[in-house]
Amino acid sequence: MILKLGYDILFELPAPVAMVALLNVHPSRFNDLRVPDVVRTEPVVNVDSYLDSYGNRCTRFVAPQGLIRLHGATEINDTGRPDPVNWSAREIPVQELPSEMLRYLLNSRYCEVDRFSAIALELFGGVTPGWSRVQAVCDWVHSKVTFGYQYARPTKSALDVYTERFGVCRDFQHLAVTMCRALNIPARYATGYLGDIGVVVAPSPMDFSAWFEVYLEDRWWTFDARHNQPRIGRVLMATGRDASDVALTTSFGVANLKEFSVVTEEVA
Amino acid sequence: MILKLGYDILFELPAPVAMVALLNVHPSRFNDLRVPDVVRTEPVVNVDSYLDSYGNRCTRFVAPQGLIRLHGATEINDTGRPDPVNWSAREIPVQELPSEMLRYLLNSRYCEVDRFSAIALELFGGVTPGWSRVQAVCDWVHSKVTFGYQYARPTKSALDVYTERFGVCRDFQHLAVTMCRALNIPARYATGYLGDIGVVVAPSPMDFSAWFEVYLEDRWWTFDARHNQPRIGRVLMATGRDASDVALTTSFGVANLKEFSVVTEEVA
Amino acid sequence: MILKLGYDILFELPAPVAMVALLNVHPSRFNDLRVPDVVRTEPVVNVDSYLDSYGNRCTRFVAPQGLIRLHGATEINDTGRPDPVNWSAREIPVQELPSEMLRYLLNSRYCEVDRFSAIALELFGGVTPGWSRVQAVCDWVHSKVTFGYQYARPTKSALDVYTERFGVCRDFQHLAVTMCRALNIPARYATGYLGDIGVVVAPSPMDFSAWFEVYLEDRWWTFDARHNQPRIGRVLMATGRDASDVALTTSFGVANLKEFSVVTEEVA
């Protein structure tokens, strides 16, 4: 399967601002790209690229005063298969986890693991460890939280989601990630493209989406507490501890979003 | 100057627990060590060592049920000079910061940068940028927050410190770090040994201490909103985004601290 | 001046629910009413009326399953004069306050006075006490917080408003009320009708509004950190410690708001 990917984002800036964008496909998918994946700006500005401490490809530049458009378009090969499911994937005891996984057990801004120890144990302590337990977390979050774009806010943390029970993609994943970490299961936040392939087309315009990854057995696996079903055509862009690490764009000053559109669809 | 360093920590565990300890001197000080710096346990257990994503040397092991003692002792060469002060060190505009510094501008568990943007600007937006501004942050935190061991609690964040105005070392630094990041100045949390050299001896027993580092001009500089004066004989152990990243010991299960003592003094 | 007042609210209920409505004009304005002020329901249900501990007239009833419409319409005499301004109104030292004012110095759900002691003192401790100080609080809140309907959320407290700097009417008043109480000035939350008389007509449809009252000299005075200018034609409905006490409707079960309209205009 071939997927067409693209985005078009317009900001208005009252003054020049340094920006960082995580708008590239994740390095783990570079070999699947059929077309170079380049972040373009209008007006054209000098753009630098680097890998952050999580291994994401980042783009940084200084946006001049006025309007700046970020856009990109590429094509990528995809297996066309849904997210893998493996009910026999085991939880790895902390002492056997690779060292580089340990940071995915710790607190982060939107994942207050330290405040969920008792709650997570009460809800999921009795569930069969491994894939079943992570799936139980997803089922719980999916059934308890109601989706709505009007519930988005930048400072909302897992504890807010747990008490308010309303949110957007990111909020579902933050709560699930926090529950997993509180159970000593490494979990990280993920963002990327997610289209409508194989599902009923949602009435709202396409958007980037968030999901999360969990380390079981010997690798990371994709989970999605928002949709809670295996999906076809996810294209990973970035992973990190939570949304703070992998914002699509981070502006170190005032930047007003004016327009935003995303494309992700199968090439016929 | 030669410093003698050591610690002795006793835990009681109702069941075996995986633990991670950041009890080694920081790799940047390895060349100053006069005696090997080894984390020892009683009973002796298998210990692994690794560098985390911040470059700290970490020790991991499985502590068996019952009592476990962690201890270590070493000696290190030190310049004997107080923390450097450089009033001409400049703030680096975000666009000119090395990429690896950008993560020290972001949110973390105990540093809610996203909730301090306006507050930091109101308090320090008008202060001369650079060393003066960071020192103004330290002066403010130092004068506004009252120290007391009884005010420690594991979940306390910068916003809690800002509203409660009481805390321990870690709380002073979290608030100062958050203010700096909200001003687009890279800042990170630091822990290590800090003795009484050159200051009036405090009545309370010695402890590990926390301070913070700020990136100005072309390097990291030591600041300490708790003591707020240049000190002699700091020995860095670890740096990270906040206390969550650099806990001296992190236990993935129940571990009750029974005894704790630290030595850091000049060798005559 | 004669004001025409009215509202029309439609709820949909999946099951019968007990409701309390604060939809009447405040008892202090009863003598100004030209037309009886009655809360009507469709379908007609049995309605009880009582005064709560703040002296507000409340209506309670059991709403049956399905749709229920609450509506009312009345006319009231008004002086037609703007909110009184009295720069010489003094702050009353706590020891001289009437006892019944003391509760308006305490904490409430959305007004965390205990977390604002230091902040309020730093911002307003040096301002001339009395009317000037309360006006300084209003000026500050008005200039620092940006209005937007999309920023409303039921759990938002004064501390949230202080850090986020976005909100609706209620949020402006909660922050101002909290600052006043932290300065030992009795302050209470107020709701009522507020039309467009004497001001540029806002593009958005009319709504009920929130403001607040402060006890200075020997009486309560109206302040409004949202609009921050004396207004003509406010008609008070209820006062309380914060929005939790004076919600227009409180449902003890699920009630989905379907339609909502308010009328308040001068009778020609």
Next chain:
Amino acid sequence: MILKLGYDILFELPAPVAMVALLNVHPSRFNDLRVPDVVRTEPVVNVDSYLDSYGNRCTRFVAPQGLIRLHGATEINDTGRPDPVNWSAREIPVQELPSEMLRYLLNSRYCEVDRFSAIALELFGGVTPGWSRVQAVCDWVHSKVTFGYQYARPTKSALDVYTERFGVCRDFQHLAVTMCRALNIPARYATGYLGDIGVVVAPSPMDFSAWFEVYLEDRWWTFDARHNQPRIGRVLMATGRDASDVALTTSFGVANLKEFSVVTEEVA
């Protein structure tokens, strides 16, 4: 049974401060008093008495600069019977509650009912309504929260207790009160004398204690999530929405507590 009651409290004040004390026995127990119950001060200052909006007897005065001692001693008749238990006491549907009970269903500073709706329903929605359900709340809080004086802090709310699981008397009751209100059961915070009659004497010195009251059937009943067993010799002093309403002493300025002792014991 006759109980001897008394307290002795010493404050040091850097400047004169207005204070309110809730140190009297509750008006509902006036008829049981054998000795006048008077709040005395050293030095003697002018003291006023009033009833607050909850019906508590309050004392207010201006404490001069320096040391001030508050003390009182009285004797009271008591049934000598433990707190009544009535497993058949019914929950009253909101629509049948007396109007004056409705405020005990609402939010208050330390009882964020709005953030516990889902949590309370998940934990206790399936429990038999009435006494059983309130007892289930007490059992849960009692078993999940660990007591310790070092966990006290003035700003701690029910949500903090729910996530931290450590606290003092007041914290246990705040969490239980919040759960009850979220279940539409009127609940209020209570403070008073509680001695060691009929129980193993605790090693710590006697103190005032907190418990809570719940409205079931046709009256208020005593519950205590901290001790969670019927006790002999409670003497009520005050009730309110939460600890903010019924602080033993509220100081409108700096007042440092120097000494504190309480007596409550059976007269032989």
